[in-house]
Amino acid sequence: MVERDIVVIGSGPAGLCAAIEAAEAGAKVLIVDENAKPGGQLFKQIHKFFGSREHRAGVRGIDIGTLLLKQAEELNIEVWLNTEACGIFDQDKVWVVRDKHTSVTIHAKRIILATGANENAVNFPGWTLPGVMGAGAAQTMINIHRVLPGQKILMIGSGNVGVIVSYQLLQAGAQVKAVVEAAPQLGGYGVHTAKVRRAGVPFYTGHTVLEAKGTDHIESAVVVKLDAAWKPIAGTEFELDVDTICIAAGLTPAVELAFGAGCRSVNSPVLGGLVPWHDETMRTSLSSIYIAGDVSGVEEASTAMEEGRMAGLSAAQSLGYLQEKRYRTRFEAINHNLLALRSGMFGQKRRDAKKAIVAASKG
Amino acid sequence: MQRILDHPILGPLPEEEKVVIMVDGEPVEARKGEMIAAALIAAGKPYFRKTVKRHEPRSIFCGIGRCTDCVMTVNGIPNVRTCVTAVEDGMVIETQLGSGDWGGKR
Numbered sequence: 001m002v003e004r005d006i007v008v009i010g011s012g013p014a015g016l017c018a019a020i021e022a023a024e025a026g027a028k029v030l031i032v033d034e035n036a037k038p039g040g041q042l043f044k045q046i047h048k049f050f051g052s053r054e055h056r057a058g059v060r061g062i063d064i065g066t067l068l069l070k071q072a073e074e075l076n077i078e079v080w081l082n083t084e085a086c087g088i089f090d091q092d093k094v095w096v097v098r099d100k101h102t103s104v105t106i107h108a109k110r111i112i113l114a115t116g117a118n119e120n121a122v123n124f125p126g127w128t129l130p131g132v133m134g135a136g137a138a139q140t141m142i143n144i145h146r147v148l149p150g151q152k153i154l155m156i157g158s159g160n161v162g163v164i165v166s167y168q169l170l171q172a173g174a175q176v177k178a179v180v181e182a183a184p185q186l187g188g189y190g191v192h193t194a195k196v197r198r199a200g201v202p203f204y205t206g207h208t209v210l211e212a213k214g215t216d217h218i219e220s221a222v223v224v225k226l227d228a229a230w231k232p233i234a235g236t237e238f239e240l241d242v243d244t245i246c247i248a249a250g251l252t253p254a255v256e257l258a259f260g261a262g263c264r265s266v267n268s269p270v271l272g273g274l275v276p277w278h279d280e281t282m283r284t285s286l287s288s289i290y291i292a293g294d295v296s297g298v299e300e301a302s303t304a305m306e307e308g309r310m311a312g313l314s315a316a317q318s319l320g321y322l323q324e325k326r327y328r329t330r331f332e333a334i335n336h337n338l339l340a341l342r343s344g345m346f347g348q349k350r351r352d353a354k355k356a357i358v359a360a361s362k363g
Numbered sequence: 364m365q366r367i368l369d370h371p372i373l374g375p376l377p378e379e380e381k382v383v384i385m386v387d388g389e390p391v392e393a394r395k396g397e398m399i400a401a402a403l404i405a406a407g408k409p410y411f412r413k414t415v416k417r418h419e420p421r422s423i424f425c426g427i428g429r430c431t432d433c434v435m436t437v438n439g440i441p442n443v444r445t446c447v448t449a450v451e452d453g454m455v456i457e458t459q460l461g462s463g464d465w466g467g468k469r
Contacts, residue, residue: 034428035447041427046372060372118429130410130422137426137446145401146367146376149423172367216420217409254429 004030004078006315007094007108009085009257012040013301014293015114016068017308018315021330022112023075025316030106031072032083032096038072039065040116041136042301044143046171047164049302050189061301068305085115088261091288110288110315113258114308117251117272117294122156126212135165135248142172150244154221155179156209157248159187160300165246166196177240180207180223182230189346210237212245221245251298263289266360270353271297280335280358281314282307290315297357299342299350306337366405382452399445399456400426400433411435411445415461435459439466 008019011033019029031038045061072079083098094106119134121127131150135157141149153174155166158181166176179196184206186193197203210224210232225236253272259265263276264285275297276284283290292311293304313334317327342351368376380395384402393402400423403411410420411433424432428447437443438455441463445456 036449119425121424128419128421130420133423134425137423140426140446141401141404141423142367143373145397146370146373147401147405148365148367149404151365171371173365217422 001093002030002104002106004028004106004108005319006030006110006112006312007032007106008112008114008312009033009094010040010114010116010293010295011035011038011079011081012114012116012293012304013042013064013068014116014295014304014308014311015040015112016072017305018112018114018290018292018312019077019308020068020071020075021309021312022316022321023072023077023312025313025321027316027319027321029077029312030108031077031079032085032094032106033079033081034084036082038069038079038081040114041140042068044136044139045301046143046168047192050300064301064305085257088257088289091261091286108288109319110290111261112282112290112292112308112311112315113276113295114291114293114304114311115254115257115295117253117298119247119251120249122209122247122249124209124211126214126218129212129214129218130216131214131218131243132212132245132247135161135246138244138246139165139168142168142174148172148174150242151175152177152242153244153246154209154223154240154242155246155248157181157187157250158183158193158203158205159248159250160189160192162246162248163188163192163196165248166201167192167199169246170196170199170201174244176201177242178202178204178223180204180209182206182208182226208232209245213239218243218245251294253295253298255295258284258289258291258295261289262286263291266357268297268353268357270349271299271357275357277357277360280310281331282311283314283318287318297350297354303338303341303350306334306341310334310338382450382454384450384452384454384456386456387458393450395452396449399435399437399443399448399450399454401446402450403445403456410458412459413461418460434463436463441465 005027006029008015008031042065211222213220224232258276265274266277290311292307424430433445434442436457
């Protein structure tokens with residue numbers, strides 16, 4: 001059996017920061033990731049991030065990714081790519097399959113789960129047709145693979161993912177025919193929304209997709225106005241000539257490994273549904289397992305990085321790698337950053353939701 | 364659909380070696396190391412598989428290996444996630460029907 005101080009599952013923003021923080025404290029860290037390349041979804045984030053300067057605001061996600069990978073390399077953090085984490089046993093053993101054929105059990109004193117989240121679907125007749133996809137899938141196609149999934153796009157959802165991906169589709173050369181939003185008001189940050197609006201894209205609040213039409217691939221979409229009770233208003237339907245519908249309807253935390261391991265769950269509708277209970281140090285109800293990033297509640301890459309640092313720091317400290325005083329200083333600094341990121345009109349709701357998770361009983 | 368040859372942030376598409384994959388018996392040119400799904404969408408393939416009962420078409424949904432909507436038969440092995448599997452020269456890719464044909468090996 002392979003033995004490590006800390007095994008981090010997932011090499012996105014949360015996982016990388018967790019590994020870096022723990023390795024800086026002196027812990028022997030191994031990152032496992034099922035993908036062929038590290039970075040999770042960071043490398044498709046070609047826009048500049050929000051927050052203050054200490055959160056690297058104004059820096060594009062791709063550049064943050066490159067920087068984090070360089071730091072991880074300098075710290076000699078071991079990374080196993082093409083490695084799928086299949087389960088956690090006895091709270092401290094991670095079973096992985098490497099390169100689809102080699103089964104390995106890793107004995108880890110601490111496990112940090114940074115498994116991210118999955119995109120939600122929206123069901124309407126025709127939603128399974130080719131050409132209907134997650135907004136994140138379209139973003140991967142254009143920014144990672146450099147392939148346009150379609151020419152004429154309809155975006156469902158005006159939150160940050162919806163407007164950011166709409167803008168990036170325009171940058172990639174597609175036409176965005178419309179952004180529809182079921183809620184009566186727009187959901188994204190003004191700066192991103194304004195860029196899409198300035199490009200001439202119509203926004204339809206209080207509207208939804210009634211149907212996607214097509215045989216082998218989507219050929220058009222029918223949009224309808226909703227009443228105050230979010231019911232379609234007959235006679236308001238109109239058809240849009242689109243070959244792609246992107247769905248930006250939020251994400252659901254990827255909790256399979258955590259719940260399979262036996263971590264207690266808490267329901268947090270604001271943060272994407274059931275999440276593993278955790279305290280402010282990102283420790284779950286199982287004392288050897290920590291979590292960070294979207295798996296602990298869907299927020300943003302910037303909060304995921306700070307949560308990763310918190311999890312890495314706390315896991316290393318629990319193994320005796322940090323003096324109490326140094327731990328407290330770092331803890332306060334990271335906590336300060338998290339509170340700053342969870343402020344303002346959009347952040348306060350997330351801050352309250354996080355508080356409610358921590359306050360829920362450990363079970 | 365089409366490759367993004369130039370991009371305001373990412374710049375021009377870097378040069379890459381070409382490989383040839385066989386898609387339902389037809390040769391398709393792909394960029395070395397890219398994901399099968401990317402190559403097929405670039406080539407304009409409308410769907411990747413059909414469902415077992417109603418023969419409904421499916422293509423990518425999540426694009427990052429989570430949802431399994433894009434699975435195809437690759438080198439004789441069904442249910443391969445094409446969005447997270449890289450192309451290789453000479454790879455044989457087939458549109459999959461239902462859960463795929465294991466050639467009696469299951």
